[in-house]
Amino acid sequence: MSVSDSVIVNRLRAAGCVFAEDEARLLLSAARTPDELDAMVARRVAGLPLEQVLGWAEFCGLRIIVAPGVFVPRRRTEFLVRQAALLIRGDASPGTPREGMTRPRDVIVDLCCGAGAIGAALAAAVDRAEVHATDIDPAAVRCARRNVPAPWGHVYQGDLYEPLPAGLRGRVGILVANVPYVPSGEIRFLPPEARAHEPRVALDGGPDGLDVLRRVAAGAPEWLKPGGHLLIETTERQAPSAQAAFVTSGLTTRVAGSDDLDATVVIGRLTVRGARDSAGG
Ligand SMILES: C[S@@+](CC[C@H](N)C(=O)[O-])C[C@H]1O[C@@H](n2cnc3c(N)ncnc32)[C@H](O)[C@@H]1O
Numbered sequence: 001m002s003v004s005d006s007v008i009v010n011r012l013r014a015a016g017c018v019f020a021e022d023e024a025r026l027l028l029s030a031a032r033t034p035d036e037l038d039a040m041v042a043r044r045v046a047g048l049p050l051e052q053v054l055g056w057a058e059f060c061g062l063r064i065i066v067a068p069g070v071f072v073p074r075r076r077t078e079f080l081v082r083q084a085a086l087l088i089r090g091d092a093s094p095g096t097p098r099e100g101m102t103r104p105r106d107v108i109v110d111l112c113c114g115a116g117a118i119g120a121a122l123a124a125a126v127d128r129a130e131v132h133a134t135d136i137d138p139a140a141v142r143c144a145r146r147n148v149p150a151p152w153g154h155v156y157q158g159d160l161y162e163p164l165p166a167g168l169r170g171r172v173g174i175l176v177a178n179v180p181y182v183p184s185g186e187i188r189f190l191p192p193e194a195r196a197h198e199p200r201v202a203l204d205g206g207p208d209g210l211d212v213l214r215r216v217a218a219g220a221p222e223w224l225k226p227g228g229h230l231l232i233e234t235t236e237r238q239a240p241s242a243q244a245a246f247v248t249s250g251l252t253t254r255v256a257g258s259d260d261l262d263a264t265v266v267i268g269r270l271t272v273r274g275a276r277d278s279a280g281g
Contacts, residue, residue, distance in 0.1 A: 008041055015045040023050055030054050049193045060121035065146050070139050071202035073117035077178050079263035080233050081118055083256050084108075084174050085125040087229050087267075091173065105130040105152070107168065109223065111160055111177040111216055112136075114202065116144030116153075118176050123153060132156070134163050137199060160212075161219045170275070172223045175230045179212035181205040181238065210234075210241055217245040217268070221278035224270040231267050242266045250274035 005024060012020035023044065031037035043053045051057035051072045057064050059073045060081055066072055088106050105128045110119035113133035123129045131148050134156045135141050141157040148155055156163035182190065182203045194203065205211055213232055220230045230251060234242045239255045243266055246253040251268030270278075 008037075011041055011045055015047075017044065017050075026050070026054060047192060048197055052197060057115070057117070059117040060124070062117075062120055062124060062147075064115050064117045064120060065143050066115050067139055067143050069197065069199060070137070070143050071114040071198050073115060076258075076261045076263040077118060077233060078121070079256075079258045079261045080176060080178060080231055080265045081121045081125065083265050083267060084118075084122055084176050084229070084231050087231075088122070088126045088129075088174055091227075104128075106173050107171050107225075108132070108174045108176070109164065109168065109172045110134075110148075111175065112179045112212065113144050113148070113155065114140045114178070116140075116147035116155065118178060119144070119153065120147040122174070122176070123148065130154075132164060132168060134158055134160065136160075137201060140202075160215060161223060164223070169223055170279075171225050173225060173228045175216075175220055175224055175228065176232075177213075177216045177230075178233045179205065179216060181209040181213060181234055183207060183209040208241065209238055210245065213238075213242055214245045217242075217249045217251070220268065221250055221270055221274060224275070226270060226272045226275040228270050229267060230270075231265055234264050234266055236264045239264050239266055250277055 008024045009020045012023050017023050027040050031040055040053050049072050051066045052068045057066045057073050060078050064073055108122050108129050108131045110133040113119055113135045116133050119131040119133045123131050130152050132154045133144050133148050136159055138157055141155055144155040180203050182205055184204050187204055243253045246268040251270055253268045255266055257264045
């Protein structure tokens with residue numbers, strides 16, 4: 001690093017950036033001019049998350065476009081992607097199409113998609129996927145439209161299932177949702193980067209953090225196909241209450257966890273009987 005590069009490292013370190021050297025390297029490679037570099041360092045020193053300054057976050061080996069004010073995809077959510085990809089591959093193997101026939105595309109729905117990281121990663125991880133993603137925040141939707149592009153990506157703005165095309169009802173094989181799940185009373189303990197630069201609607205899950213999760217679970221049987229799965233990230237502490245919400249909706253449940261990524265995912269499956277009960281109202 002040159003002397004001017006070390007000045008950047010020192011500015012970042014003084015602002016509390018723990019990985020100042022790595023961040024400096026990323027900022028140096030992203031800036032096209034010295035003025036742009038100076039502006040980027042200033043934004044980072046002012047507390048913007050590095051990913052919002054760079055304009056992208058690394059997720060499952062992809063560069064996900066992230067604009068200022070949009071939730072930054074977390075590495076722990078890669079575990080949810082892995083679990084969903086395993087289920088899709090498991091579903092795909094027994095019914096290998098006969099010669100001349102093409103396997104139908106897996107229908108994946110990503111609710112509360114934010115920048116679209118989960119949908120984009122699943123589209124990249126599985127052979128033939130059709131991804132439908134929704135978010136209530138217009139800034140997130142603008143990012144997601146770039147990260148989950150047409151023709152097989154479709155991104156809609158609105159409340160949970162409301163903007164999805166009616167034709168998807170009963171056809172969704174994988175329904176993923178990384179909903180806001182921080183209990184309202186714990187928002188104040190989040191790092192300042194999240195509190196100040198990610199929207200409250202992306203973080204606040206209500207009194208016990210499970211308000212949005214319960215709504216997603218309640219709506220799932222209407223959209224899942226028989227045998228389809230719902231996967232939602234929670235904390236380990238929330239998992240039993242989340243499972244109870246899945247069971248109330250007629251889904252069978254299990255919990256998967258990763259110590260490495262500090263990640264917990266509640267996985268539900270709509271059985272044929274659950275689908276029949278839901279169709280019967
Ligand atoms: C924790 S962030 C997760 C974003 C993305 N899934 C990810 O993992 O990077 C939650 C997202 O849910 C969205 N959201 C919150 N309430 C919503 C609702 N009722 N309908 C649709 N999206 C909602 C927020 O705008 C935010 O983008």
